Amino acid sequence: MRRGQGTIEVTFMFQTTKHAPGDTFFIIFLVTIAVSRIFLLVHPIHSPILGDFHMHHYMYGLILLALGLSSRSLPILAMGAGLFADEIPILHNINAKSFGDYFAFTSMVEVLAVIVIVFWLRHYLVMPLQRRYRRGR
Secondary structure (H helix, E strand, O other), X not given: OOOOOOOEEEXXXXXXXXXXXXXXXHHHHHHHHHHHHHHHHHOOOOOOEEOOEEXXXXXXXXXXXXXXXXXXXXXXXXXXXXXXXXXHHHHHOOOOXXXXXXXXXXXXXXXXXXXXXXXXXXXXXXXXXXXXXXXXX
16 A cells, blocks of 8 residues: 555554554554563563573564464554564574673664664555455454
């Protein structure tokens, strides 16, 4: 959907506003990254371990991405994309093992680059969900 074509209503905290689906996707995506980063800065917890397997939040993001696409839910899709994108620098750097690596300058620059790319592509990223919003469901 191109900018300016169609809007969706978003109800948040008892206020209804109208935004293009791509803009709504980006706002939820950005808030998810911010909440994740702030939570881990304030409360640095280690990822849960199942046997020798570490569960990182990008895995939860992949699950939410699949659920968002299958249910055609824009908020779930955006949260999944945010959780996944937040850990792209860690996936990129196999040797990253500590919170220092998570908050390192290169990690922050890579996340910022991903945020800029998602901002540029935000209207194209919601295209699989377009039909739902055009019908008004």
